[in-house]
Amino acid sequence: MKALTKNLMLFAVFFFMGAIVFRYSLSDFIESRSFNLIWLIAVIYFFFNFFIGWFFGKRDYESIPLNDIGFRFHFITYFLFNVVSVLWFSFGFNSHFESIRIVYITALFWGIGLLIHFIFYLIERKNSINGLNKEDIFE
Amino acid sequence: MNESNQLSELLSAWEETYKKGQLTLWIFLSLKDGKKYVDEIKSFVEEQSNYTMTCESQSLYRNLRKYQHVGVVDFESGEGNKGPERKYYYLTKLGQMLLNSFIERNINLFFNERIRNLINKEV
Numbered sequence: 001m002k003a004l005t006k007n008l009m010l011f012a013v014f015f016f017m018g019a020i021v022f023r024y025s026l027s028d029f030i031e032s033r034s035f036n037l038i039w040l041i042a043v044i045y046f047f048f049n050f051f052i053g054w055f056f057g058k059r060d061y062e063s064i065p066l067n068d069i070g071f072r073f074h075f076i077t078y079f080l081f082n083v084v085s086v087l088w089f090s091f092g093f094n095s096h097f098e099s100i101r102i103v104y105i106t107a108l109f110w111g112i113g114l115l116i117h118f119i120f121y122l123i124e125r126k127n128s129i130n131g132l133n134k135e136d137i138f139e
Numbered sequence: 140m141n142e143s144n145q146l147s148e149l150l151s152a153w154e155e156t157y158k159k160g161q162l163t164l165w166i167f168l169s170l171k172d173g174k175k176y177v178d179e180i181k182s183f184v185e186e187q188s189n190y191t192m193t194c195e196s197q198s199l200y201r202n203l204r205k206y207q208h209v210g211v212v213d214f215e216s217g218e219g220n221k222g223p224e225r226k227y228y229y230l231t232k233l234g235q236m237l238l239n240s241f242i243e244r245n246i247n248l249f250f251n252e253r254i255r256n257l258i259n260k261e262v
Contacts, residue, residue, distance in 0.1 A: 064204050079213040130209045137205055
């Protein structure tokens, strides 16, 4: 199964850029203790991710309807967000009020969610041939 | 509702259900006939089915992408008619075996003598 599709890669590029902008804004606003702006950037970030996920996910499904119950998009989101976060701290771009512990705790709990998603994906894969749902291949 | 209208409606309803799932067979038959690009597949399906089957090019592309993904169809690029290169689709070896097996198990039934006689028998 070809997992890295064109639309998934485009999603990853947009998500990566969004994650950097979010990280930069978050650290900046925490440093300046602008709590209202933290809420604002978090909400904007949520809707941005929702939109790119919806847009590229829909295009991806229309191109080839892989039966992965969204796992590939979830995995790439998890991977990129945590890589950006860890690198952010490694390069010392974080605010003085931020702790990398929060990043690790988030990765841990999110990782548990991702693992559960993976189990459901493995179950769903039994109904697939080369990643396509058996009922969707022939129309 | 008079008998003629009822017959027409029942026939349409039956045909609608019957045609579901037939597009794959028609596409595969068109490719068994030889390599074709999408417009040629569309023409083949519509003409050979006496226009009882119609299909949009977008729908054909979508289906061909799926068949290619599972390895039963592939394509090669060829020259277009004064335009960009065309994708000429063909059945892979797996695709040919799949079509032959499908025909053997599901289509050839209609050619056994008893069923053929029943089809031709006047009621």
